[in-house]
Each structure stands twice: as C-alpha cells, then as structure tokens.
Amino acid sequence: MKALIVAVVSKLPSGNKIPFHPVDERGNSLDVVVKESASFLSEEDFLKDEKFEVSKVVFLSSTLSFTLRDPPPDYASLEGQLKEKAKEFFGDTRSFVLPSSGVFVSNGVVHDHREGISNYELFLYLNLYKTLMEEVPDLVVLDVSLASSVESLASSRATELAVYDFASTKKKEVEVMQVASPPCFAENEEVKLYATKREVVRKVDLADFFTKEIKLVKQAGEKGINATGKSDIYGVGKAIQYGLPLALLYLVKEAKLENFVKEEELERKIRESIKVNKSEKLYLVEAGLEAHENSIYYYMGYHFIQNYKKLAEGEEFDVDRILEVSELMGEGRRVVINAELKRIKELASLLEKETEVSLDYLLKLGEMKVSDWLRKRKVEEETECEFDKVRMVSHAGFERRSTVVKVKEGKILLKYREECVEEIINGVKNLDKEES
Structure with missing residues (x-):
C-alpha cells in the first residue's frame, strides 16, 4: 500500500x-x-x-x-x-x-503576517x-x-x-x-x-460543494478574477443532486474549460499581491488579495468537468455511459434512472434497426392498441422544448418531448434534440435559483 x-x-x-x-x-x-x-x-x-x-x-x-x-x-x-x-x-x-496570518516577536522584531487564512x-x-x-x-x-x-x-x-x-x-x-x-x-x-x-x-456527495455560492476572492471587482464558469459547476451539481445523467453529460460537454480561471493563475495573482515591508522593528507581510473560503469548490468543479470531458464526447450517449455517470448520484435517484432506462430499452425493441425517434413517439408507440399497430396508424408526436422541472426530475431527465432514442448497431443511444439542448442546459443551471 x-x-x-x-x-x-x-x-x-x-x-x-x-x-x-x-x-x-x-x-x-x-x-x-x-x-x-x-x-x-x-x-x-x-x-x-x-x-x-x-x-x-x-x-x-x-x-x-x-x-x-x-x-x-x-x-x-x-x-x-x-x-x-x-x-x-x-x-x-x-x-x-x-501564506498565513499571525504576529510573532523575535529578537525585538515584530513579525506581522496578514496574508489571510483563506489563502x-x-x-x-x-x-x-x-x-x-x-x-x-x-x-x-x-x-x-x-x-x-x-x-x-x-x-x-x-x-x-x-x-x-x-x-x-x-x-x-x-x-x-x-x-x-x-x-x-x-x-x-x-x-x-x-x-x-x-x-x-x-463516495463523495459532490453536489453539496458544487451548488454553494462560489467566489474566487473576497475583494469585489478584481479584474480578471471573476469565477467564470461557476454556472457550469452549479448546473453539474444540480444534475447530480436531481439525478439527471443525460443533462450532466451535456453540461460537461458544453462547459468551456479554456474560460475558467486556472489554478496557477489565481495562485500567481495572490502571490504577486503579497508585499513585504521591512524596517528595524517590524517585518510586515501583507496580501492584497485573499481567496474566498469557497474558492476551493470552484477548482473541485473544474477538476470534475476536466475529468469527465472525454466521457461526454460525441453527439449521443449509450446506456453504459449514462449508467456510469449515474453512479455519482444518490441511491434513490439511481432507482428512478434505472427504471426509466429499463422502460426505454423495452420499448426500443419495437423499433427497426438504424432507427431514430423521439421518446414521445416511442412511448406513444408502446401505448398503442394492437388494432392500431396492425393498421400502422400514424403516431403524432409532441416536440416542444420548454423546460419543466417536475417532468425533468420525475423522469430522470429523459423528458419525452426533448429526448431522442436511436438504435444503431444493436446499441440504444440517447440524446436531446439539438434545438432543445440550450433550453435544457440553462434550465438545469437555474434550478432552485428562483426559490432561493
């Protein structure tokens, strides 16, 4: 070991x-x-x-x-x-x-450190x-x-x-x-x-960290030290909290890591802000910037997105990938996710190979009477993109009007309709914000 x-x-x-x-x-x-x-x-x-x-x-x-x-x-x-x-x-x-804080006296000289415990x-x-x-x-x-x-x-x-x-x-x-x-x-x-x-x-409950208020430094209005990307981290936290694995993959995929404040950059700016004032009786070390106590959560979120970027590649996601990210979620949420995926897999068996349909179409196909099936009655599907918290959460993010089911080479693939992606991502990023 x-x-x-x-x-x-x-x-x-x-x-x-x-x-x-x-x-x-x-x-x-x-x-x-x-x-x-x-x-x-x-x-x-x-x-x-x-x-x-x-x-x-x-x-x-x-x-x-x-x-x-x-x-x-x-x-x-x-x-x-x-x-x-x-x-x-x-x-x-x-x-x-x-960098730290404290006052000490040595050989008649006061060593006064004001660099901040958050740093x-x-x-x-x-x-x-x-x-x-x-x-x-x-x-x-x-x-x-x-x-x-x-x-x-x-x-x-x-x-x-x-x-x-x-x-x-x-x-x-x-x-x-x-x-x-x-x-x-x-x-x-x-x-x-x-x-x-x-x-x-x-196993760590990451949602608890990602959904807290995130700031990088305590000083307001410091140019170049805004917590860019914190809405992505919040969205990731909410997707984990509410058990939305497909939405989580999209949030990770769409997050632009190049816009985040890198660890080295913040560390450098804080270090450069530390000034020493040395005189005969005083050794004063003071930081012009102090990290916010929640700045650590920002980099935990950054590392998470960085770590899952590869898994979130592509235009559609197979069931195995969805199940992999669902392991981040609580047991109760995973029960709902597994039930939804089981239903989708059972209904997908009705489809021909190399087929792509909306989940709404697939569900209506499954509910169709045998007589209508034999007559090949046309299924009228709904294709709205309005984000609804209750529908999203109760169906583990597989909202019937915005989710697409695809059968390819024997695999079941899921994705959101392209025109719905932005609506869903923004919806997850704003979950519970109106209530707080």
Whole structure:
C-alpha cells in the first residue's frame, strides 16, 4: 500500500530526537517507540517498517519568518529561505510555503503576517491535490502536531477537500487520518501520537460543494478574477443532486474549460499581491488579495468537468455511459434512472434497426392498441422544448418531448434534440435559483 504523510508546520521542532509512539493505519496508538525529531518523521519510519511505500510533503507557514536571523525584503525570497531552513530539520523533502496570518516577536522584531487564512487553505488544497494525483496513495496521514490552532483547523479542511477531490477524480477508495501529539517539555519523555479524525472516503456527495455560492476572492471587482464558469459547476451539481445523467453529460460537454480561471493563475495573482515591508522593528507581510473560503469548490468543479470531458464526447450517449455517470448520484435517484432506462430499452425493441425517434413517439408507440399497430396508424408526436422541472426530475431527465432514442448497431443511444439542448442546459443551471 502507498501512504502519503502531510505535515503542516508553523513551529520548528527542537532538533532533538524524541521517543514517539506512532499510530497504525487504523488510528491505534502503539507501544512501539520510534525516536525522531518530529512526530511525522516517526510515523514515516513506522509505516516503512510496516512495508508501506511512503512519501511525504511538508507545508510551511510563512509566519516562520521569525525563525530567520535576517528575513528577506520580498516574498519570493522568503519562500526560498524557509524551504532551506526546513531542510535543516526535515531533510531534503518536498515542501511548500503557505501564506498565513499571525504576529510573532523575535529578537525585538515584530513579525506581522496578514496574508489571510483563506489563502493558506487554498494554497494547501491546490498543492496537496497535485501531490495526491502524482503519488496516488491509499492512505493519507495529516500530522498537525507542529501547527498553530488556526492553521490546524484550516489544514484539516483543505486536506479533507483535496482528498475528496482526488478520490472522485481517480474513482478510488482512500483512507484519510488526522494525527497530533501533545506538547512535551521533559527530556527523554515518551510522546504518544493520537488519531483525532479518521475517514474512509468511498463516495463523495459532490453536489453539496458544487451548488454553494462560489467566489474566487473576497475583494469585489478584481479584474480578471471573476469565477467564470461557476454556472457550469452549479448546473453539474444540480444534475447530480436531481439525478439527471443525460443533462450532466451535456453540461460537461458544453462547459468551456479554456474560460475558467486556472489554478496557477489565481495562485500567481495572490502571490504577486503579497508585499513585504521591512524596517528595524517590524517585518510586515501583507496580501492584497485573499481567496474566498469557497474558492476551493470552484477548482473541485473544474477538476470534475476536466475529468469527465472525454466521457461526454460525441453527439449521443449509450446506456453504459449514462449508467456510469449515474453512479455519482444518490441511491434513490439511481432507482428512478434505472427504471426509466429499463422502460426505454423495452420499448426500443419495437423499433427497426438504424432507427431514430423521439421518446414521445416511442412511448406513444408502446401505448398503442394492437388494432392500431396492425393498421400502422400514424403516431403524432409532441416536440416542444420548454423546460419543466417536475417532468425533468420525475423522469430522470429523459423528458419525452426533448429526448431522442436511436438504435444503431444493436446499441440504444440517447440524446436531446439539438434545438432543445440550450433550453435544457440553462434550465438545469437555474434550478432552485428562483426559490432561493
């Protein structure tokens, strides 16, 4: 099994080796003693002994500037110096510096950081998601032993969302565990590591994240930082929530990812907004832009659309593809979807090969009397495109007047009538907005 250890650091350890009691993959505290300078390093040693393939990533708070004898006059240099400082304690490991907030005093100098905890959360989420996608672990261990209280809470949320995003993208079961050790000031005293939270992530309710209000930054009117594409994400969330798999495929297909604000772009703009003001008694680090706390949901939605783009290719969709995306939906919704697809498949058996008809035509054909069938009575079909929430939701999005059924090479294919696509997409994107 593969494990990824995530350490968040806002205070550096003493450097002395401490006897730690690590936890196992189920969160149980152990009698085993591992001597290391930091609890996450002891956990790494233990998991390696247990034959785990272990990698680790360290997230350093920018407030660690107070540990530097002569902190630099710009943020980019501060990042570089903190990474070098961390090597003295944790070795040559992958590390990221996160903008944060807090006030510290060192050698008569006040270190005042005003970079925003929302920036801390966003940067941790973005860089952890990339790390997860590279490492593809089965177990994620977040160690907050060296974090401040506010950064512990922020890192917990950011890690949880990054793991949810990763598990959804990879369709993978992942165990995530948060651990911490209590402070210890007695020399050679043994320290226990405790699991404070543990979750096995199997299926994530993405609709809950995608349908929240989404903003990228807290500052209003910042040019070029509007959450372009958030209506696509909202529509995807509503399609999942209401069990509309065909509409979901169209929403993903029509979303223009090139118009979204890329992770690197927002990260760069926030980083460029961070200014350092250094004087004899004050080291002030301040961000001109602060990410909105819901900005993470924007990138979860972006990753979802990116991940399902290939599945949504084409002009029509076979039943297997529709069933695949329906797995994202709740059990109750899947019951309705399966019932609708079963009915369509049964009625499609009445059609000749290489035939394309509206679902309204097919349903009326199925309801036709035997005498009318034998006389080949003409079926008059309705072909309106008006979006109706009740009809859409009650029939899992297979609305009879706008859905087309096609039989080709023994496969049943479904699509919306071309002239109805825009109406349906806009309808799903606006579901419940009038009511809120």
